[in-house]
Amino acid sequence: SAGPTAPDEATLEIAGRRIGGGAFATIAGPCTVETREQTLEAARGLAAAGVQLFRGGAYKPRSSPYSFQGLGRDGLAILAEAKAETGLPIVTELTDVRDVEAVTAVADVVQVGARNMQNYPLLTEIGRSGTPVLVKRGLAATIDELLLAAEYVLAEGNRDVLLCERGIRTYETATRFTLDIAAIPVLKQRTSLPVVVDPSHAAGRRDLVLPLSLAAAAAGADGIIVEAHPRPEEALCDGPQQLPVDTFAAYLRQVEAAAALA
Ligand code: PEP
Ligand code: MN
Numbered sequence: 001s002a003g004p005t006a007p008d009e010a011t012l013e014i015a016g017r018r019i020g021g022g023a024f025a026t027i028a029g030p031c032t033v034e035t036r037e038q039t040l041e042a043a044r045g046l047a048a049a050g051v052q053l054f055r056g057g058a059y060k061p062r063s064s065p066y067s068f069q070g071l072g073r074d075g076l077a078i079l080a081e082a083k084a085e086t087g088l089p090i091v092t093e094l095t096d097v098r099d100v101e102a103v104t105a106v107a108d109v110v111q112v113g114a115r116n117m118q119n120y121p122l123l124t125e126i127g128r129s130g131t132p133v134l135v136k137r138g139l140a141a142t143i144d145e146l147l148l149a150a151e152y153v154l155a156e157g158n159r160d161v162l163l164c165e166r167g168i169r170t171y172e173t174a175t176r177f178t179l180d181i182a183a184i185p186v187l188k189q190r191t192s193l194p195v196v197v198d199p200s201h202a203a204g205r206r207d208l209v210l211p212l213s214l215a216a217a218a219a220g221a222d223g224i225i226v227e228a229h230p231r232p233e234e235a236l237c238d239g240p241q242q243l244p245v246d247t248f249a250a251y252l253r254q255v256e257a258a259a260a261l262a
Pocket of ligand 2: 201
């Protein structure tokens, strides 16, 4: 952002990548680590497109117990390989306190998913680990509840917290969730923590990812977390919302231009 930095705006530095305090960062990657080839292909393409961090789930909090649940430890090993090859820091979700050590051994940022935003033991354990954390807003959580969830991490002395607006439940069915744009300036008034927006899960459809990303950047978001897959039509999870990796550079140029004006 070209604007002056508010004195109390926190800048996080994650493996040399800055986010917050005027630095706009893009986190991108597939919803899920499906195979070694799919993940490495995504990481290579997204590194070339200029993203700052790579995302991908090894542990997936699926709504149905019969859906693909992720590769678990094998998925973490694939993420480690993607980082070794591309240098991109890794953002990946932790769903269970029993996996804290395994996930923090690989993750540069641990993601707390919307479904776990009020899993207080999980937040406390991540706080104790000292690993930076991205806390996603619960599906039906208020802004106050999101801030209190982040407080569980902060209370353990871990200051490296990113807040994520990813859409909330409303009566609207045209989109998967409803992106709460107002949450961005409200959160930035209420806290110094960087605010990241997830347009992919909010929209549920790839044609809306660019407009929601532009809106987020214009509203002052410090970054975005976006799903991208080498072949979205083959994705095991969230295919309709994932951007094809080969279109990502063009998408990112537009979002970064909007962020620079904010
Ligand atoms: C995800 O990032 O893949 C995810 C499951 O997101 P959320 O927890 O916001 O639904
Ligand atoms: Mn997903």
